[in-house]
Amino acid sequence: MFGQYLADGIILGSTLALGAIGLTLTYNILNFANFAHGSLLTWGAYFAWIIVVAFGGVQGATFGPLSFGWPLVVALLFTAVMTSILAIIVDWLVFRILRKTNIQVSLVIASFGASLLLRNLVVVIFGPEPQYYSENIQIAREIFPGVRVTPDQIFVVCLSIILVILLHLFMTRTKLGKAMRATADNTSLAQVTGININNIVRWTWIVGASLAAVAGVFFGLTVQILPEMGFNLLLFLFAAAILGGVGSIYGAILGGMVIGIAADLSVLFISPAYKPAVAFTLMILVLLIRPSGILGEKTR
């Protein structure tokens, strides 16, 4: 059973890693804990669902053993764009104004309010019932003795790895990526060297929201699409970001994996219902022992 839970953990971890990267980026560059980040995952999943439904969903041809075809690829691109626009709109309407007031924590309350607003808009627009991208039933194959995964799950893990590599190249090789890292390190200094901070803020939202949208689609693909999914994942995402060290992208990836695997392995000992509590307990332990996280530098 251990191998199966480990595999499940890696699949959940891939979703969490992508979600946690966006959270840690906004935390580091915009300097507040964005409680609305989970809602971006939810909206990402629903934006993609619109496209899949518009293309007639399951009727089309699928890629080999996968449960989906071209519509989902289009949906992934569409949802990345739409979720980024949504994030920028929320930033423009709310956070931009509050940043000027200098009360940092009211940003956090506002993000908490925004998360409830966005989540309940989903309920009003799409209804409270769970949705799926595909009605096809996937047969799990045995990849190792005792470990069964579906082709969709393998796709999720592979695409996560590709996205993480792309993100690494973006942050280290492009001018924009370097500017984002500089801004995160020292905003004033970055500004003095001529970096356009407004542009950086916009790109932070675009990168964070796009990854959140993809993470939402992954969760929809491997579990289901629900209005509460983002809120339910929020605790996992924060635990991942804190465990890895807030501000560290690689830490967020590592944290996402550790939290995902730990949550699924905990099923060996306690009821699966307690998964969020496991993530929470790990987070509290990290805060007690090493508040800067595994790969973090800043303690304050």
Added chain:
Amino acid sequence: MIGWISYIVFFLILASIYAIMALGLNLQWGYTGLFNIGIVGFFAVGAYTFSILATPDQVGHLGGYNWPFLLALLGAMVMSGIVALIVGVPTLRLRDDYLAIATIGIAVSIQLIANNLSWLTGGPQGIYNIPQPLANYFSSNLGYNLFFLGMMMFILVLVYVGLERMVNSPWGRVLMAIREDETAAGSVGKNAFSYRLQSFVIGAVLMGLSGALYASFIKYISPTLFMPILTFQVWAMLIVGGSGSNLGAIVGAVLVWALWTGSGTVVQWLLPADIQVKGGAIQIIVIGLVLMLALLFRPRGLLGERKEVAAEETKSKISNIQ
């Protein structure tokens, strides 16, 4: 006429239960700058502890201790305080956001326990037959509710006066000093962590008290009563009323609770039956908008502190961005 009076009495009892929570939050956030978004967790701990201690014999889960009302109330408050210590000790030394994340975590975990740990909490079925104080002495429902409202008013005044004395004492001034400038307060020998922890625990104790009174008033609790939306309502109450003002917390509680129940009635009346399930979502959106507008256009609320000191707190790293 009688219908209206009983409705208003019922409304005011719930509003005063919320007001106690808002007062607890005001001590934590308004006076100390602690960001608690797990209010519902402490409320639930109070409600469950009270119910387990005060109920007569129970089947299938812990309970049946039959403690007298006041003693069970005290037990509930102590338990909420202990939970606050567990959350506060690891997080209150770190930057503000960590407390926020940890409190939402404890609220989620407590809800999970309420739902799944059946031997302790009764699971999804919850706990029945929670006793009301002196219920035998009243023959009519309205009569009893009037008595309960009187008791609530007494408790609310007690809490209000207590808090006013605390925040105007040297202790309260230290809290505000730490909120404004921790380094300066530290340089005159005030241990910020210790004061923060005290304030956090006292606030949580009030939330526990409120939960216990709620359980006693509605006589039945189950996990569905303790959703994150409750935390959000209490925040809306404090922000609308004005954080940093105890009177503001009470006024905000009454106003936001009126808006909540009022919007519920309107939504029910307007929406056709088949989309009634979405009514709750619309109600939340209304309250969410009110909170956002209050934050954006009247961040000090109706009766909040006029002094602008709090505004200088932590300079956001990128406050100069348009």
